[in-house]
Amino acid sequence: MSEPASLAGDGAPPTPAVAERVFGPALHLAERYVGHLAADGVVRGLIGPREVPRLWERHVLNSAAVAEAVPQRARVVDVGSGAGLPGIPLGLARPDVVLTLVEPMARRVEFLDQTLGELNTLAGPGGLPWRVVRGRAEERSVVTAVGVVDVVTARAVAPLPRLVGWCRGLMRPGAQLIALVGARALEELPRMRPELEAAGMRDIHPRAVGADLGGAATTVVVMTRGAR
Numbered sequence: 001m002s003e004p005a006s007l008a009g010d011g012a013p014p015t016p017a018v019a020e021r022v023f024g025p026a027l028h029l030a031e032r033y034v035g036h037l038a039a040d041g042v043v044r045g046l047i048g049p050r051e052v053p054r055l056w057e058r059h060v061l062n063s064a065a066v067a068e069a070v071p072q073r074a075r076v077v078d079v080g081s082g083a084g085l086p087g088i089p090l091g092l093a094r095p096d097v098v099l100t101l102v103e104p105m106a107r108r109v110e111f112l113d114q115t116l117g118e119l120n121t122l123a124g125p126g127g128l129p130w131r132v133v134r135g136r137a138e139e140r141s142v143v144t145a146v147g148v149v150d151v152v153t154a155r156a157v158a159p160l161p162r163l164v165g166w167c168r169g170l171m172r173p174g175a176q177l178i179a180l181v182g183a184r185a186l187e188e189l190p191r192m193r194p195e196l197e198a199a200g201m202r203d204i205h206p207r208a209v210g211a212d213l214g215g216a217a218t219t220v221v222v223m224t225r226g227a228r
């Protein structure tokens with residue numbers, strides 16, 4: 001049977017050996033996702049063409065690295081998921097998590113719906129326990145649709161204090177926010193700490209994840225919502 005054109009993977013970069021260890025039995029789904037990003041993701045302007053050769057290292061493995069910071073069977077919401085990062089690689093690496101992708105932009109939601117539909121079909125019996133919710137994380141309709149979760153993930157969405165303000169309503173007391181950050185956010189963390197604590201966040205710390213994946217480790221800032 002021929003493959004769906006949109007996921008044919010034309011021009012997709014080769015799969016690095018480490019991907020098999022990261023994704024295990026879901027490797028074929030991760031390869032499909034990369035093919036989809038390289039084709040439809042570029043056509044729709046969600047991924048720059050120059051990113052294609054480094055989709056695995058810089059986007060997919062870098063995102064999947066977050067898996068080691070996520071507790072077993074966590075309810076996870078990926079806020080500002082865009083083309084599905086870091087949510088989709090995380091969900092593929094960790095089939096025990098229940099994943100919701102939140103994204104306000106119609107064009108991106110369409111891409112996510114199509115991707116999830118296709119990966120779901122490929123995943124076979126039971127499919128994937130994932131869904132897409134359109135809207136902004138702080139909107140009441142989104143909080144109602146998603147409910148409260150154990151973990152919020154976010155990459156390149158907003159500075160940490162603003163991100164916390166948007167996501168707090170989705171986090172149960174004790175839930176974690178795991179934000180993938182660059183060097184600048186890390187540098188600014190000490191200055192931001194009082195504001196994050198005033199917003200009810202505790203145990204705020206940077207952490208390197210995915211150091212064993214062959215490339216540079218992913219830096220995340222992890223924080224926990226306090227009781228109030």
Ligand SMILES: C[S@@+](CC[C@H](N)C(=O)[O-])C[C@H]1O[C@@H](n2cnc3c(N)ncnc32)[C@H](O)[C@@H]1O
Nearest residue numbers: 079080081082085103104105136137155156157
């Ligand atoms: C720079 S993109 C990053 C996308 C993806 N996380 C990645 O790393 O490729 C930021 C995304 O956050 C979304 N966004 C902006 N404000 C948001 C909000 N209040 N709630 C949820 N998503 C938001 C945007 O629509 C956009 O898709």
